[in-house]
Amino acid sequence: MDTALELFLSAGYEKTTVQDIVKRVNVAQGTFYYYFPSKEALLEAIFARYAKNMVTHIQSCHLENATVLEKLQLLISHFYKLCYSGEPGLIATVLYKEKQGELINKVWRQLQVIAAPLFKSILEQGNQEGVTQVIHIDETLSFFAGIIAALLEATSPTEFGHESDPTIIKNKLAIAGKLIETLFGAPAGSIHLEAPTS
Template sequence: MDAALELFRFAGYQKTMIIDITKKTGAAKGTFYHYFPSKEAILEAICTRWATEMATSFMLESRQLTTLPKLQLFITRLFLPTQLNILFKRLWDEEQLNLYYKAWRNLVEEVFNPLIADIIQQGNQEKTMCVAYPQETIAFFWSTLSCIWEAIFFQEPPVAIAIKVKLAESLLERVLGIKEGAFKITLTSYEIA
């Protein structure tokens, strides 16, 4: 998976062939197919590995946190620059939009949504959130964050990103029933090559 990620990032997903991955690793083509039925399958495995590692690290670090710091940490972790960002940018640039959206949707549904659902449940219990429809609210959560992600992804000016972050804070407060002004999104310096 590391070899495939490196090739996808630098050569591009379309230009990378399975034979390139096997040559880079010194493995036989049959070995590749033993673990992955296709190039798309290894792409999905790379994405899942990243999401699972991120989720595990987040859960360990956030165990003792109350709801709002936990949600802030989750968003901060989500927006940390990673090798996967470059991979997603390559997929976008190569117009592999179906792969891009499928990979991201799988991560959200399988790995991240359960974390957000737990945060919402904790927030409702602590009375720092008031969410009547958790599943529907989660969809709005992702739509709001996607505006920030796309601003970063397409390298909008820092002022535009800052404005979108402020709007996202306000929208998430409303959607999640958080007291106005109580929620902040902190992003580290961000750049996608």
């Protein structure tokens, strides 16, 4: 997966072949197909690995004493940063350039599915404590994913390179934060998004 990631980022997803990957790691092509049915499945595994690592990292942050809003803020920030500037964000940039919209949607949904149980548990706790007001959690998380996807697109409008005007970025992040607060029924000013530093 690490080798494929390097090749996807340097040569592009479309131009990288299974043969390129196995040649670089010096294994037979049959070995590749033993683990992955296709190059697309390998890409999905790369995204899944990052999403699982993010969830594991957040769960290991010793959040027993954290408030619901602190947990929610941490998860939203990590989710956005992962998609914006982590390897998944870099791969997404490559996929956007190659007009791989269907594939982007597929791996984007995969990230959502992996993070959903953690979001659900935080929102359920928030509902019980009266901090959030989410009636239909699954449907709400779909809209949350839409806000993050729109934010990612809105902060990278120039040839898929990220927006460079700090004022514009700050405004877009503030709008997204307010939308998320409204969506989750969280108190005004409780969600703060910041552009990841590279």
